[in-house]
Amino acid sequence: MVPVIPIVTTSRLTLTPLSPHDIDKVFDIYRDPATWEHLPTGRHRRREESVALIAAGQRSWTESGAGPWAIRIGRTGSLGNLLPGMFIGTGGVTLTASGLWNLGYRLAPTSWGRGLATEMATAAIMSATTANSTAPVTARALSNNPASCAVAERVGLKLLWEGPTKDTVAAGVRRRIYADREPTAAQLEWLVARA
Template sequence: MTNLDLAQEARLAFSPLTPDDLESVFGVYSDPDTWQHLPVGRHNTREQSRRIVDDAIKSRREHDIGQWAVRVGDQGSDDSLRAGTFIGTGGVNMTPALVWNLGYRLSPTTWGRGFATEIALAAVAAVRAKSDSVAITARVLSNNPASAQVAVRAGLRKVWAGPTMAAAAAGITGEIFSDRDLGGDALRWLIENV
């Protein structure tokens, strides 16, 4: 599976993020409830959301994989979620450290349904189908144990914990997960950007 094709999972549909998704991305990323773990991350302008779309397009153009637009699939619909509803973004982008960054941002109305795990598993499978030579990583704040659990379910393990560079509340640390040991420039970049 590549993100260049519409990929149907059991309950989700993935497609490449495009400029046409900008308003939907902004709708999720500007929702303060989406940023419970890092309130300062909330998007206040569409330009911030445009960078999400642009980064996904760049990763896809240069590395054949980039974050997806995530919508409810036919098997995921119910009375509160209709098939085709945009619920967020997810997948992987290539980082400047030349490791994959696994991430997702979903509307809080969809939390608790296992969608993040489905996205993470599909992203790991997409990367491994392309090549298993590049590390898959995830950066998580310590006040977000649910995201740490998703990383572990996707086959990553914690390889570092320490101070975060994010503008997080006092006492919150950063955690880095990876599917393999990391070192050198890659680990340094991740630590500087957790």
């Protein structure tokens, strides 16, 4: 039986669990090269990749009580070119195999620079804490993405580790791992192995 998951509203956003109804909008954002400026190899080239992303998100909600949301502009008003109800991306937390929450998001470039990632991330950390307060909350960002690093820091995560990444990136780009508290040695090893 699928649990009933409430809609979360923040001052400017409406957050609902990702569903198959969101597939076209998710794929539009995930295939846009601009959303993958810092990690071009992550871009979705096939719709099936976005279908799998949504399915994994639904499993997260069922298995752990938290997961990724569809992020929409709230019904209370527009933000310039962002109109009420407009889908602007995905974001939230998922519980990893190592017992850590992973905070992540992907927003349409038209929504960048307005503090919306921070607003969603704050709600996501609250969601993670409600679902399982014993699991540390972590976030991963690349050093060539200072905006994502700043979001992690603004929501209270501290830089835990910085080093080489397994992703295909430009020379000199490093992976940064943030956390709200010190993970176990095994959890840190798990994180670094997947940097």
